[in-house]
Amino acid sequence: MDLFEYQGKQYFARFGIPVSPGDVTESVDGAVKIAESIGYPVVVKAQVQVGGRGKAGGIKLATNVGEVRLHAGNILGMDIKGHVVKRVWIERASDIAEEYYASFTLDRAAKQHLLMLSAQGGVDIEEVAAKDPEAIVKLHINPIEGLSAARAREAAKEANIPAAALDGVAEILVKLYECFTKGDCDLAEINPLILKPTGEVHALDAKVSLDGNASFRHPEWDEYEATVELDDREKLAREKNLQYIGLEGSVGIIANGAGLAMSTLDVVNQVGGTAANFLDIGGGANAELMTSALEVINSDKNVRSIFINIFGGITRGEEVAKGVVEAVKRVDLRAPIVIRLDGTNAEEGRRILADAGIPASKLISKPTMLEAARAAVELAK
Amino acid sequence: MAIFVNQHTKVLVQGLTGGQGRFHGLRNRAYGTQVVAGVTPGKAGQDVEGIPVFDSVADAVAATGANASFIAVPPKAAPAAILEAARAGIEFVVCITEGVPAQDEARTFATLQRDYPGTRLLGPNCPGIISPGKCNIGITAGEIAQPPSASGPNVGIVSRSGTLTYQALYELKQQGIGVSTCVGIGGDPVPGTSFVDCLAQFQADPETHAIIMIGEIGGSAEEEAAEFITKHVTKPMSAYIAGVTAPAGKKMGHAGAIVSGGKGTAQGKMDALRAAGVRVGLNPTEAGSLMAEIVRSLK
Numbered sequence: 001m002d003l004f005e006y007q008g009k010q011y012f013a014r015f016g017i018p019v020s021p022g023d024v025t026e027s028v029d030g031a032v033k034i035a036e037s038i039g040y041p042v043v044v045k046a047q048v049q050v051g052g053r054g055k056a057g058g059i060k061l062a063t064n065v066g067e068v069r070l071h072a073g074n075i076l077g078m079d080i081k082g083h084v085v086k087r088v089w090i091e092r093a094s095d096i097a098e099e100y101y102a103s104f105t106l107d108r109a110a111k112q113h114l115l116m117l118s119a120q121g122g123v124d125i126e127e128v129a130a131k132d133p134e135a136i137v138k139l140h141i142n143p144i145e146g147l148s149a150a151r152a153r154e155a156a157k158e159a160n161i162p163a164a165a166l167d168g169v170a171e172i173l174v175k176l177y178e179c180f181t182k183g184d185c186d187l188a189e190i191n192p193l194i195l196k197p198t199g200e201v202h203a204l205d206a207k208v209s210l211d212g213n214a215s216f217r218h219p220e221w222d223e224y225e226a227t228v229e230l231d232d233r234e235k236l237a238r239e240k241n242l243q244y245i246g247l248e249g250s251v252g253i254i255a256n257g258a259g260l261a262m263s264t265l266d267v268v269n270q271v272g273g274t275a276a277n278f279l280d281i282g283g284g285a286n287a288e289l290m291t292s293a294l295e296v297i298n299s300d301k302n303v304r305s306i307f308i309n310i311f312g313g314i315t316r317g318e319e320v321a322k323g324v325v326e327a328v329k330r331v332d333l334r335a336p337i338v339i340r341l342d343g344t345n346a347e348e349g350r351r352i353l354a355d356a357g358i359p360a361s362k363l364i365s366k367p368t369m370l371e372a373a374r375a376a377v378e379l380a381k
Numbered sequence: 382m383a384i385f386v387n388q389h390t391k392v393l394v395q396g397l398t399g400g401q402g403r404f405h406g407l408r409n410r411a412y413g414t415q416v417v418a419g420v421t422p423g424k425a426g427q428d429v430e431g432i433p434v435f436d437s438v439a440d441a442v443a444a445t446g447a448n449a450s451f452i453a454v455p456p457k458a459a460p461a462a463i464l465e466a467a468r469a470g471i472e473f474v475v476c477i478t479e480g481v482p483a484q485d486e487a488r489t490f491a492t493l494q495r496d497y498p499g500t501r502l503l504g505p506n507c508p509g510i511i512s513p514g515k516c517n518i519g520i521t522a523g524e525i526a527q528p529p530s531a532s533g534p535n536v537g538i539v540s541r542s543g544t545l546t547y548q549a550l551y552e553l554k555q556q557g558i559g560v561s562t563c564v565g566i567g568g569d570p571v572p573g574t575s576f577v578d579c580l581a582q583f584q585a586d587p588e589t590h591a592i593i594m595i596g597e598i599g600g601s602a603e604e605e606a607a608e609f610i611t612k613h614v615t616k617p618m619s620a621y622i623a624g625v626t627a628p629a630g631k632k633m634g635h636a637g638a639i640v641s642g643g644k645g646t647a648q649g650k651m652d653a654l655r656a657a658g659v660r661v662g663l664n665p666t667e668a669g670s671l672m673a674e675i676v677r678s679l680k
Contacts, residue, residue, distance in 0.1 A: 106483055108570050108600040111490050143487040144495065184484055214482035216457060245631050258568065259542020259597055262623040262633050266647075267664050269626040278633055313522040313547045314408075343551055344522055369666060 001210045004047045006089040007224055008206030014220075015179040017172055017190075018202040022091025031072035032065055034090040040064060041093040044071040048083040049229075051124075056080045061093055083229075094204060099192035100161060101125050101136075102173060103207075104180035113141040113180070115152075115173065117159045122192035135159075147177040168201030169193065184214035233277070233300050240292040242279060249274025250380040252297035252306040252335065254290070256281050256315070264309045267369050273377030276303045286319065287326035294331040305379035307372060308339040317341055317349025325356040328363060336379050337363045340372035382588035383512030383529075383562040384537065384579070385473055385501070386449060390516045393418040393447040393471075395438065395454055395462045397429050401477070402453035405520050406432070409451070412523040414516045417445040438469040449473040451509070451518045456480040459505055460489045467497035474573070475518045476504035486571035493573070502573025508543040508565035511550075521563065525551045529559035534590035534679040536672060537583035538563040539576055541602070542623060545595045545665055552669035553593075558676050561589040568597065576606035584614050591617045591675050593668060594659070598624030598633065599645040607653035617675045618659040621668035622647045 003011060006024040013019055023034045024047065035042045046058030053059055058080050060071035068090070078085045099122035107114040118136045120128050128135055137159040141147050152173035153166055161169050172193065180188040189207040196202070215221050230238065237244030243258065247265075251273045255261035261280040268275050277300065281289045290308075297306055310320050320341060328337065341349045353365050366372035392409065396402035397419025407430060410416040418441035419429055425436040435441040438450065450466040452459060452474060459478040466474045486505060493500055503510060509519010514528030525547055529535035536558055540546040546565045553560055564579050566572045576594060583589045592614070596603040603622060610618065625647040627633050651661045660675070662668030 106487060106570055108602070109605060111487060111571050113487070142491055143484070144491045181484055184482055186483065211483050213456065213480045214484065217482075245628075245633070247628065255544075257542065257544025258633055259540075259546075259595070259623045260544035260548065262542075262597060262627055263545060263621075263665055265627065266623065266625045270663055275626065278627075278631075311544050311548050311551070313525065313544070314520065343547060344525060369664060 001212055001221070001224060001228060002049050003208040003210065003224055004049060004087070004227065005045065005206055006047055006087070007227070008208035009203070011183060011208050012179060012203055012206050015175050015183060017175045017179065018200070019206070020091040020094055020202065020204065022089055024087050024089050026076070026087050028069055028072045028076065031088055031090050032068050035062065035065065035068045038090070038092050042068065042090050043093050044068060044075060045089045045091070046075045046078060046080060046085040047087040047089055048080050048085055050081045050083050053080060058085065094194060094202070095197050096194045097197045098162070098165070098195040100169065100195070101128070101191045102169070102176060102193050103187065103189035103191070104177055104185070105187050107140065110140055113143055115139040115141060115147070115155060115177070117155055117173070119160045125191060141177070143181070147174060149174050164199060165195045165201055168195070172201055172203070184211045184218060185209060186211050233296060236299055237279070237296045240296065242281065242292060242296060244296060245278040246300070247275050247277050248302070249276045250302050250304045251376050252276045252300060252303040253309070254279050254281060254293045254297065254306065255309040256311060260309060260311055264307060264369070267373040268307065268377060271370070271373045271377050273373070273380055276300050287323040290323045290327035291330050294327050294333065298331055298333055303335050305335050305376045306333070306337045307376035308337055309369060309372065310339070310341050312341065312343035312346060312349065317343060317345035317347070318352055321349035321352035325352065325358065328358055333362065336361060338372050338376040338379065339363065339365050340367070340369055341365065342367070382586050383515055384582040384586050384589070385503070385562065385564065386510055386512050386516040386518060388515040390449050390473070391415045391417045391445060391447045392449045392451055392518055393420055393438065393441045393445065395420045395450055395452045395466065397421060397432060397434060398424055398427070399453060403429055405453060405477070406451065409517050409519070412517040414518065417447050438465050438471065442469045442471065447471070449518060450475065452476040452478060454478060456482070460485045463489050463502060464492060467493055467500040471500060474500060474502045475507070475509050476502065476573070477507060477509060477519055478504070479506045481505045481569065483570045486569060490571050490573060503564065504567045504569070504573060506569040507567030507572070508546055510562065510564050512562045513560050519565065521550070521565070522547065525554055526563060527554040527557065527559050529561050529588055533559070533588070534676050535559040535561045535588055536676065537561045537586065537589040537592045538595070539579040539583070539592065540565050540595035541568050541597050542595055545621070545623060548665045549593055549595060549669060552666065553672065556673045558673065561586060570600070576602050577609045580606060580609055580614055584616060589616065590679055591672060593672050594618060594620040595665070595668070596620065596622045596650055598622070598627050598647050601645065603650035604653045607657040607659070610654070610657040610659060617679070619662060619668045619671040619675060620654050620659045621662045621665050622650045
């Protein structure tokens with residue numbers, strides 16, 4: 001789960017990482033109120049989860065109440081690369097002497113934590129990595145040893161952070177690492193991490209991605225969950241506890257298993273079609289699950305055919321077939337189904353489908369993934 | 382021969398009295414696996430259809446000589462269960478638990494590495510392992526796996542995805558091709574056993590003559606495998622990578638299956654494997670038929 005900047009900053013603050021005083025609001029009046037209480041100058045920042053906010057006009061400096069009104073009014077409702085701005089974050093503007101970059105992630109290849117630190121912050125770190133890889137210090141951290149203040153300071157030194165900022169940077173690194181580990185982040189990134197002319201170091205931006213698997217020990221994440229932006233299809237899928245991701249195509253996909261679902265998208269693409277979604281109904285494929293899945297797919301106006309791709313392992317073919325027949329009876333489908341049923345007792349399953357009396361205009365059975373994909377793509381044309 | 386587990390493997394099930402543990406533990410026993418014990422704290426003295434239950438892994442090992450563990454406990458309890466098995470001297474731990482936090486996985490793996498180098502972990506969030514005809518630990522449907530033939534050639538399977546693993550097993554069975562061992566390493570960010578670990582074992586296993594590898598988007602495990610194959614694997618291979626069309630930044634079911642910052646794409650992985658001499662299919666069926674061709678050429 002990716003956090004908005006304001007949530008990331010609030011999360012940082014929990015771990016003692018210094019951020020600019022500020023608050024979030026959904027209205028112009030709210031923006032004015034916040035600005036008046038923290039004092040001018042302030043920065044009005046669009047809260048969207050997409051890069052390039054500044055260039056799009058989503059970040060503005062305001063030195064008085066009139067400017068806050070003007071900028072907040074312009075930014076709220078603005079469309080930035082398809083993301084509509086619902087909230088703005090108002091914070092006290094900072095004087096900047098230098099800008100750095102710091103992040104913690106998990107290096108899956110090394111199976112260790114990875115610190116990336118650079119004295120060249122405030123720009124796209126991928127660009128720095130491409131142009132000047134030497135400018136980024138990479139430090140692997142054993143998850144059971146952790147990061148000491150001394151090692152953090154050494155890393156900062158190695159990254160050519162100036163002497164005046166070393167202690168401040170090291171202190172923030174240790175806190176950011178704690179936020180990353182205890183806070184169960186997939187990513188905890190500060191870009192830019194700034195040095196003020198007065199000598200303090202603090203986080204001017206926050207990019208935090210949380211590991212959903214750890215939500216059981218973070219009741220405080222509920223408020224972040226509430227702001228996750230989903231389209232109507234995704235909302236319905238979430239209510240029904242389905243692993244669903246909405247896409248733009250015209251072939252609705254239902255498969256059992258994440259790998260098979262991904263593979264189904266690939267095969268549809270390979271034969272010239274486009275998938276409307278990713279949907280994994282997991283190992284079992286009973287009537288309840290199948291009904292929920294078909295309801296979600298049916299709510300997607302772009303869907304012109306539905307490809308059900310099931311491989312029976314422990315769940316036998318005949319059980320899957322019965323589930324599909326029952327679900328087709330329950331849901332008034334707008335698009336025809338092409339089903340590929342394979343694996344344990346697949347033949348019996350196919351016979352059940354054939355004998356169910358569902359007209360071929362509603363349901364076609366194909367023996368292989370490729371044939372089924374071709375039929376589904378043809379129907380979606 | 383087979384890799385990691387065989388007919389001599391004695392399995393205990395941590396969480397045997399729970400829904401998943403009971404269901405799969407009994408299925409594994411019905412397949413012919415030596416399921417010798419269950420472990421649930423506070424339930425010592427009970428049994429599950431004749432399988433004795435113990436309070437701790439150490440007690441179960443002392444009483445039954447178990448050397449492998451099948452962990453089917455909730456995500457909160459999984460890291461402690463893995464370390465308990467390691468402490469009791471279990472050599473091979475299969476953890477099917479889905480939803481273990483990545484930070485816990487990283488710490489658990491680092492602890493195993495430092496304190497229990499004799500223990501190998503498969504998973505978490507994996508379908509398990511089957512050496513057809515000998516031992517099945519986990520959720521694989523044993524009947525879709527063709528046992529290896531004495532004369533060969535037999536195929537080893539290693540996969541990051543559950544259902545695609547079944548698909549591979551099934552297609553080989555349709556063609557009458559035997560499988561030495563099929564390992565599902567799981568799709569989580571820190572898998573205990575990687576592609577490279579399995580490839581090394583298959584390369585050394587005289588009963589394995591060819592290898593199928595099934596990968597997916599995210600991470601760099603397939604690229605590392607390709608590097609290893611170039612240097613160390615002489616047995617012929619076919620492969621399939623799921624997620625060619627997956628959009629960047631979206632997790633496709635597994636925590637690990639995500640293309641981020643342009644890294645971990647299917648195309649990059651396929652290119653790396655092709656460069657390592659692996660025949661790459663564009664869908665699972667194609668990877669299966671490529672393997673059938675390889676097997677025919679070995680006969």
